[in-house]
Amino acid sequence: MKKIKTNSLILLGFLSNTAFSQQSIDAYITDSTKNVFTLVAGSTNSLVSPVDLDFYPNQSTRPNELWILNQGTNNTGGSTLIVSKANSSSRTFKYVKDGNSWHFMALASAMAFGESNFATSQDILDANRQGGTYTGATLWPGDLGIYGVVGNPPTQTENGSHLSMIHQTPYGKGIAFERDNVYWVLDGYEGNIKRYDFGNPHEPGGDDHSGGGVQVYPEFKFTRHVSLPGHIVIDRDRKYLFGCDPVGKRIFRIDITTGINSGARPKINGENLSLGYFTFSGLSKVDTLISGLGSPIGIDVYGDRLVVTDNSTDEIIIYNISNNYKEVGRIKLKYTTSPDPMGVKVGPDGKIYFVDKANKMAYMIDNSSVIPTAIKPILVPTYKFDLYPNPTNSHLTLQTNIELKDAEIIITNALGETVKKQHTNNTNSLILDVEALSSGVYFVQVLADNKFYNQKFIKE
Numbered sequence: 001m002k003k004i005k006t007n008s009l010i011l012l013g014f015l016s017n018t019a020f021s022q023q024s025i026d027a028y029i030t031d032s033t034k035n036v037f038t039l040v041a042g043s044t045n046s047l048v049s050p051v052d053l054d055f056y057p058n059q060s061t062r063p064n065e066l067w068i069l070n071q072g073t074n075n076t077g078g079s080t081l082i083v084s085k086a087n088s089s090s091r092t093f094k095y096v097k098d099g100n101s102w103h104f105m106a107l108a109s110a111m112a113f114g115e116s117n118f119a120t121s122q123d124i125l126d127a128n129r130q131g132g133t134y135t136g137a138t139l140w141p142g143d144l145g146i147y148g149v150v151g152n153p154p155t156q157t158e159n160g161s162h163l164s165m166i167h168q169t170p171y172g173k174g175i176a177f178e179r180d181n182v183y184w185v186l187d188g189y190e191g192n193i194k195r196y197d198f199g200n201p202h203e204p205g206g207d208d209h210s211g212g213g214v215q216v217y218p219e220f221k222f223t224r225h226v227s228l229p230g231h232i233v234i235d236r237d238r239k240y241l242f243g244c245d246p247v248g249k250r251i252f253r254i255d256i257t258t259g260i261n262s263g264a265r266p267k268i269n270g271e272n273l274s275l276g277y278f279t280f281s282g283l284s285k286v287d288t289l290i291s292g293l294g295s296p297i298g299i300d301v302y303g304d305r306l307v308v309t310d311n312s313t314d315e316i317i318i319y320n321i322s323n324n325y326k327e328v329g330r331i332k333l334k335y336t337t338s339p340d341p342m343g344v345k346v347g348p349d350g351k352i353y354f355v356d357k358a359n360k361m362a363y364m365i366d367n368s369s370v371i372p373t374a375i376k377p378i379l380v381p382t383y384k385f386d387l388y389p390n391p392t393n394s395h396l397t398l399q400t401n402i403e404l405k406d407a408e409i410i411i412t413n414a415l416g417e418t419v420k421k422q423h424t425n426n427t428n429s430l431i432l433d434v435e436a437l438s439s440g441v442y443f444v445q446v447l448a449d450n451k452f453y454n455q456k457f458i459k460e
Helices: 002-022
Strands: 036-041 050-055 066-070 079-084 092-096 108-113 118-122 137-140 164-166 172-179 182-187 192-197 213-217 232-234 240-245 250-255 260-264 277-281 284-290 296-302 305-310 315-320 326-332 341-346 352-356 361-366 385-388 395-404 407-413 418-424 427-433 440-448 451-459
Touching: 036 079, 050 108, 050 352, 050 361, 066 108, 118 172, 118 182, 137 182, 172 240, 182 232, 232 296, 240 296, 250 296, 260 440, 305 341, 315 341, 385 451, 395 440, 407 427, 418 427
Parallel strands: 050 341, 108 172, 172 232, 213 277, 296 341
Antiparallel strands: 036 361, 050 066, 066 079, 079 092, 108 118, 118 137, 137 164, 172 182, 182 192, 192 213, 232 240, 240 250, 250 284, 260 277, 296 305, 305 315, 315 326, 341 352, 352 361, 385 395, 395 427, 407 418, 407 440, 440 451
């Protein structure tokens, strides 16, 4: 009986280890003989300069819908190829180019989907081509009845189909979704990273871009590559941002829950931003999380694995996040004599998708030993932050739908100067006395639970 029991334990252990290996994309390394490369799209499908890709987030309504971003040229602007049923031989294609992509998607470098909208960064100094610095990230609708349809051709009231553009990031190198309409952007012009909150975007093709704001983190530094992007991604816990630096040949990590407002800073362009333009300091980061790479470009997080494309060595590399970012192994790209890998994404099916810019291709890597890890959908909490009455001449009521624990309430003027501070704890409603303030525009900032919220009010 003892012998049988021991064998049973050995068998259970074997089954457990087998199940674990099947649930991991490590099989692309450990069982590489089963890797199958499939061409998803090419030049005949309107791929002209693919640099990045992402999946539409709602898999229940639009399963395996893959969006591929064409960078375009200085004269054309970027575009997208939308592949339905990307993992199937019956896949279909839809090419979409916005009515004014010449400006709003000028030399696009990266894309990232949010809950339904998506955003792009632009690797150009001046999207107007007038010798200035008028460029930044753009917010787009994921609705195919709007994107590329409204404002095509553009009119005075419908200038393309974009939802917002904040012109504070020339030479945008990468972009990553955090929550709501909040995206992080790798800024090649200043060599830092910025947090864009598009706030309340305008109607498709509108021109009022004042509904958002930007947080600048100058403590993070990198050197811009003249042509290659450096993609970034945020994990599903919205804790860490991982990014590629092809010049520094490294992967970096930033804790996006850290950093405090250090006050207003001069804008690159003088546009009106209702949520302000601020310097944030005290950023927790690891400048070199992974070193010794050639030219890391694409990056994705899948479970506890980090997936990176190296444009210099023509490899896709997998790292184990849970084991101190130890390298699991490398997939050598041999589908053509001169690969040019850029963006990478692990799809909801567990397959690895990547784009090749120079060869105008998008590929899928499949492996029968890989079973998709069950990943819970992103549950993005909806925070309601109301101020009333607004405008006011004496008092404001701040009302939230969550309990504020150990929260700091800061009121700043239009110059970013702090005019009032108040601490609160274990409440979702409080009254702010603003009667002594001069007439003008002010901002209420709530710092709570390592999050930052900002809203404008007017003192009459």
